Amino acid sequence: MQKFFSNRKLVIAVICVIIAVGLVTLSVTTRKKSATPILQKVGNDSVAVVDRVVSYPMNAIRNTSQALNSIINTYQENARLKTKIDQLEAVRSRSQALKQENKQLKQQVNLKSSMTDYKLVTATVISRAPTSWQNIVVINKGTLSGIKKNQSVVAGEGLVGRVIEASYTTSKVELISDSSDSANRFAIQLQDETGKTINGIVTSFDRQNNEIVMGQVTSKAKIKKGTLVTTSGLGGVTPKGLYVGKVEAAKEDSSGLASEIYIKPAADMSSINIVSVAELN
Amino acid sequence: MLQSAKIKYIFPIGFFLALFLDGSINLVFSKALFAYPYSMVSNLTILWMILAIFFEGETKLPIATWAAGVGLVFDWYYTGVFGVNMFILPVLVIIVQWVKVFFKPTFLSILLTFFLTLTLYESAFYIVFSLVHYTTVASAEFVAYNLAPTLALNLCFFVLLYLPIKSLFRHTRGANFRSID
Numbered sequence: 001m002q003k004f005f006s007n008r009k010l011v012i013a014v015i016c017v018i019i020a021v022g023l024v025t026l027s028v029t030t031r032k033k034s035a036t037p038i039l040q041k042v043g044n045d046s047v048a049v050v051d052r053v054v055s056y057p058m059n060a061i062r063n064t065s066q067a068l069n070s071i072i073n074t075y076q077e078n079a080r081l082k083t084k085i086d087q088l089e090a091v092r093s094r095s096q097a098l099k100q101e102n103k104q105l106k107q108q109v110n111l112k113s114s115m116t117d118y119k120l121v122t123a124t125v126i127s128r129a130p131t132s133w134q135n136i137v138v139i140n141k142g143t144l145s146g147i148k149k150n151q152s153v154v155a156g157e158g159l160v161g162r163v164i165e166a167s168y169t170t171s172k173v174e175l176i177s178d179s180s181d182s183a184n185r186f187a188i189q190l191q192d193e194t195g196k197t198i199n200g201i202v203t204s205f206d207r208q209n210n211e212i213v214m215g216q217v218t219s220k221a222k223i224k225k226g227t228l229v230t231t232s233g234l235g236g237v238t239p240k241g242l243y244v245g246k247v248e249a250a251k252e253d254s255s256g257l258a259s260e261i262y263i264k265p266a267a268d269m270s271s272i273n274i275v276s277v278a279e280l281n
Numbered sequence: 282m283l284q285s286a287k288i289k290y291i292f293p294i295g296f297f298l299a300l301f302l303d304g305s306i307n308l309v310f311s312k313a314l315f316a317y318p319y320s321m322v323s324n325l326t327i328l329w330m331i332l333a334i335f336f337e338g339e340t341k342l343p344i345a346t347w348a349a350g351v352g353l354v355f356d357w358y359y360t361g362v363f364g365v366n367m368f369i370l371p372v373l374v375i376i377v378q379w380v381k382v383f384f385k386p387t388f389l390s391i392l393l394t395f396f397l398t399l400t401l402y403e404s405a406f407y408i409v410f411s412l413v414h415y416t417t418v419a420s421a422e423f424v425a426y427n428l429a430p431t432l433a434l435n436l437c438f439f440v441l442l443y444l445p446i447k448s449l450f451r452h453t454r455g456a457n458f459r460s461i462d
Contacts, residue, residue: 016368023364028413031361040357047358054301055308062309127304128311129359130322132427133407133418135315136360137308165361172361177317178416204417207426210317271312 031164034149041143041167048138048170051127062273113281115233115240120154120276121145126170135161135175139275142169147277152186152231152238155275158266159186159231159244163277171277176212177205177269188214188244189232190261192221199232200261202244211248212263220259223250229263239278286340287453292333293347299325300351304359314434318422321430326351327402328438329446330370331395334377335386336450344378345371362415369405373398388443395439396432403428 030037036044070077106114123141141147143166151163153173165172176186185201192198196219203215214229227247233240245265253260306323307314314321333344352366377398384390407423410416418427 020364020368023367024362024409024413027356027362027364028415040361043357047354050297051301051304051358054298055305058302058305058309125308127301127359128307130303130307130324130326130355131360131406131410132320132322132403132431133416133423134360134410138304138358207318207418207422268312270315270317273308 044167118239
């Protein structure tokens with residue numbers, strides 16, 4: 001007995017392993033809950049204060065280099081964008097008319113809010129976790145701005161991920177390019193050639209080609225390349241109509257029973273600086 | 282005359298600075314670092330830790346304790362999964378401290394130690410995360426697309442930062458020990 005207990009290092013090592021396993025298990029279970037614990041929120045925010053100070057010069061460098069880059073491209077971009085503006089105006093006026101009509105129709109059927117009623121909260125990315133196989137970014141808005149766990153995050157044109165942890169003034173966002181089992185699956189939809197809607201979920205991410213995979217599609221309908229894919233609002237967490245990307249290809253999966261649809265994401269997942277969090281009304 | 286060792290204060294500040302710089306570098310250069318399918322991350326934290334172990338001289342910094350603290354902040358702020366870095370980092374420190382007495386601390390030997398430690402760190406980190414199913418990157422993919430580019434990037438950082446950090450430690454670790462390499 002004496003000898004066993006004299007081997008203090010072994011005992012300490014075993015205790016450490018037990019604590020580590022316990023902490024990991026605890027973290028995994030708290031991540032599944034709908035809110036982040038207060039202690040974790042406070043810690044996240046206080047660390048973020050230091051991080052903001054440290055990253056300030058880095059961000060200054062980034063902004064300057066971006067500004068320089070855009071100056072070089074300005075002329076060509078301007079010419080290209082001018083042609084787009086006219087089209088956009090037409091689309092905008094039409095969208096306004098449709099919105100108005102939609103509102104009136106909703107009033108008529110006494111529908112208070114549906115999955116397309118959401119507002120966007122804009123946030124800046126302040127840090128990116130130094131883990132190469134898991135893509136997490138930290139943004140500078142939290143529960144004080146109305147952000148909640150599990151809300152969808154959009155960057156520029158398209159869907160990029162979901163809030164996994166919301167503190168008071170910061171939040172963690174897991175990107176859609178993270179194909180882990182625990183990543184929440186987004187419900188998405190698209191139209192086939194005949195106009196029928198095909199529903200499905202994001203099942204994985206193809207890192208080789210940088211494409212989102214929508215698996216287990218049982219419909220045998222022909223899908224055209226370039227079809228727009230949006231979120232479907234099924235499940236009640238993600239709003240309806242967030243742009244995901246365009247169809248790149250549809251293939252049979254390895255079992256041959258269902259097909260897989262490969263989607264080119266609209267957002268550039270490798271560099272994300274400003275995001276918008278979609279809050280359902 | 283014995284100068285007070287400023288490194289006692291500089292070391293922890295540098296440690297946390299490295300941690301936040303990692304996050305910042307990954308964000309600022311994300312376009313270059315995360316060019317799919319490859320993804321590399323900067324690991325200045327590990328670099329600082331390893332160099333401190335070799336250059337601390339006889340100042341005897343509490344590196345393992347600080348490593349646990351930095352690991353805790355890492356888990357808290359970046360991943361939200363506690364108990365991963367908090368234990369991996371101090372264990373790595375203990376291993377390196379135990380190994381370092383067996384060879385002379387030259388540039389190449391420290392480089393090699395850094396290389397092995399980083400491999401160990403990334404692998405341990407990855408293994409824990411795949412155990413809890415927070416990543417489904419296959420191990421072959423991990424080695425080819427994540428580990429190898431990350432090692433390459435950090436070896437570049439090592440080569441660039443070796444001499445500056447060495448001279449920083451030499452000038453701040455107390456006057457009596459400057460003669461030691």
